[in-house]
Amino acid sequence: MRVLVTGSNGMLGSDLIRIVGAEEEVVGIGRSANRNTGLRYYECDICDRERVFKLIEELACDWVIHTAAFSNVDGCEKDPKTAEAINVGGSENIADACRKRKIRAILISTDYVFDGKKKSPYDESDEPNPLSIYGRTKLEAEQIWQDKLRSGTILRTSWLFGRHGRNFVETIVRQAEQKQPLRVVCDQWGAPTHTVDLAKALYRLMKGAESGAVQAPSVLHFTNSGATSRYEWARHIVRELGLNPDEVKPIRIEETDRPARRPERGVLGIGLWKKIFKEVPKDMWQVTSEYLQKVSVL
Numbered sequence: 001m002r003v004l005v006t007g008s009n010g011m012l013g014s015d016l017i018r019i020v021g022a023e024e025e026v027v028g029i030g031r032s033a034n035r036n037t038g039l040r041y042y043e044c045d046i047c048d049r050e051r052v053f054k055l056i057e058e059l060a061c062d063w064v065i066h067t068a069a070f071s072n073v074d075g076c077e078k079d080p081k082t083a084e085a086i087n088v089g090g091s092e093n094i095a096d097a098c099r100k101r102k103i104r105a106i107l108i109s110t111d112y113v114f115d116g117k118k119k120s121p122y123d124e125s126d127e128p129n130p131l132s133i134y135g136r137t138k139l140e141a142e143q144i145w146q147d148k149l150r151s152g153t154i155l156r157t158s159w160l161f162g163r164h165g166r167n168f169v170e171t172i173v174r175q176a177e178q179k180q181p182l183r184v185v186c187d188q189w190g191a192p193t194h195t196v197d198l199a200k201a202l203y204r205l206m207k208g209a210e211s212g213a214v215q216a217p218s219v220l221h222f223t224n225s226g227a228t229s230r231y232e233w234a235r236h237i238v239r240e241l242g243l244n245p246d247e248v249k250p251i252r253i254e255e256t257d258r259p260a261r262r263p264e265r266g267v268l269g270i271g272l273w274k275k276i277f278k279e280v281p282k283d284m285w286q287v288t289s290e291y292l293q294k295v296s297v298l
Contacts, residue, residue: 001210002027004061006046006094007068009035011165012108015199016065023203027059030068035164046090056097063206064105066094069138073112076134077259087137088144095148104151104209104216106202111158111190113139116263121227123269124156124219131261146218154219155202158268161291162195168230169291172237176247182238186231186250189265191223192284194291198222204277214276221268226284236285240292 001024007013008028017036020026027040034041044051046068056064069087070076076083091107098105112135113128130136145152161167175182201222208214228236235245253262274280 001025001063001206002059002061003063003065003206004029004056004059006030006064006066008039008041010067011160011162011167012195012198013067014164015162015195016067016202019196019199020203020206027061029055046093047085049093049096052090052093053097053100056094056101056103060101061103062210064094064098064103065108065202066091066105067108069108069141071110071134073132073134073260073262074258076137077132080133080137083133083137087134088140091141092144092148095144095152098152099148102151104153104206105145105149106153106155106205107141107145109142109154109156110135110138111156111266111268112263113142113156114263114266116188116265118265121267121269122221124217124221124272131263134260135263142219151216152218153205153216155205156219156221156268157193157198158223158266159190159192160195160198161192161288164195168192168233169237169288172234173241173292176238176241176243182234182248183251183255184231184234184248185253185256186229187252187264188230188262189227189267190230191225191227191267191270192233192288193223194282194287197224197282197287201273201281208277217272217276220272220276221270222273223268223270223281224284224287225270225281227267228284233288236288237292240289 004027009030029044070083115129142154161169209216231250234248239245
């Protein structure tokens with residue numbers, strides 16, 4: 001099985017390269033120089049339609065995992081044209097090229113397609129209502145995926161953290177170690193997800209679909225088990241560092257003065273994942289603790 005990963009230099013892309021690449025042939029593409037040793041890699045801006053079509057035609061992959069995105073939420077709000085070009089236009093280029101070659105493709109999407117007003121976790125069938133440019137452009141990418149790819153899957157996830165990119169855990173560790181003020185929002189809830197676990201889930205989905213054991217749904221949610229506020233997650237991180245969690249002070253979303261609105265409760269339900277794979281994803285608290293023990297994020 002040959003798998004193409006877009007955005008292979010990113011936090012999720014790098015773990016996909018390592019995990020899927022241990023068993024399958026993997027090819028990466030990205031806008032900058034390759035950061036993954038030994039990877040077959042091509043520089044490619046997904047907004048360059050001609051380049052995208054040429055590469056996907058030549059590589060003849062069995063699967064494409066589309067992780068590339070403009071994922072800076074506030075950056076999207078400040079620069080909506082770039083967000084539109086990458087998240088919508090780039091995704092359309094990937095989708096069209098995959099349709100032409102009849103390639104199975106997975107789009108990585110986000111809890112930010114929802115408005116966060118639902119008190120219980122969001123199911124795959126819930127109606128999206130994004131609050132930000134980022135969420136809107138990711139939803140448009142989802143709609144393109146569903147319109148153009150019969151065998152396409154949208155996998156929504158949330159609050160990613162991993163060793164190959166900036167993330168919430170890294171930020172809290174740095175601020176705590178440097179004794180910077182820790183003021184963290186207490187009214188934004190979500191489900192943290194380790195990129196290693198997400199990469200393993202994606203590989204399991206592909207293998208199951210490839211063998212016929214799994215009928216890949218058009219939309220699927222995956223996160224680690226459990227949900228929390230940013231504030232409580234930060235307290236856990238600080239406690240695991242052997243520091244005083246009371247140093248973390250709660251604030252409300254409106255006090256952050258950020259350009260983009262965030263969903264207050266963006267928890268994704270993972271019932272469909274558990275039903276299909278008869279598996280409960282690893283607990284978010286356990287995964288966070290293990291991550292802090294094994295990986296230096298400074």
